[in-house]
Amino acid sequence: MQKVTTFLWFDDNQAEEAADHYISVIGGDSRVLEVTRWTEAGPGEAGSVMTVRFQLDGTEYIAFNGGPAGFSFDESVSLSVDCASQEEADELWDRLTADGGQESQCGWLKDRFGVSWQIIPPGLGGALTDPDPEKAARAMKAMLGMKRLDIEALRNA
Incomplete structure (x- = not known):
């Protein structure tokens, strides 16, 4: 595991879609490494995607469905x-x-x-x-x- 990882916050439950898109675009050594889901503790809907850890040509990223916090x-x-x-x-x-x-x-x-x-x-x-x-x-x-x-x-x- 790399020590420093880029963390991308998505407001609109797009983390999984974005990770899949980036993997298809970059290709090479690109893949989903792990998907975590919200639990009953929330704040996201239980069972929905919370984070997607993925790599693009060997470099790891994390996409996060953080909810509508107004970040862009x-x-x-x-x-x-x-x-x-x-x-x-x-x-x-x-x-x-x-x-x-x-x-x-x-x-x-x-x-x-x-x-x-x-x-x-x-x-x-x-x-x-x-x-x-x-x-x-x-x-x-x-x-x-x-x-x-x-x-x-x-x-x-």
Whole structure:
């Protein structure tokens, strides 16, 4: 078990649905590890899902049906995915923005549950830190104008 785990609070009993969605999107070593249920002690309905402990490509997370406490996700915390190819980045982008997700800028998006993600194509760091400061500046300017990141366009900037 890892020492530090990201804990996601869902207001609308979406923990299990969200975990299943993320597992299907990320694939690889991703799976549900454990589901716990509320007991008669509450506050959730007895027998309903309280937490889902799951892993995405080997990293553990916990999704919690905390009830309507008025908490919401925002961009100050996001899940960042380093992709092996532009095709993988595009596929993840499409799947995470589907069914109510929202595109943001610079490779950021919110999925249908409101969780923020950064989808990073390979080579982004190299383009933004090119030893030629003018190339790096052009890549940064190009990135700032993008929603979904296109590594080829950044390299050509």
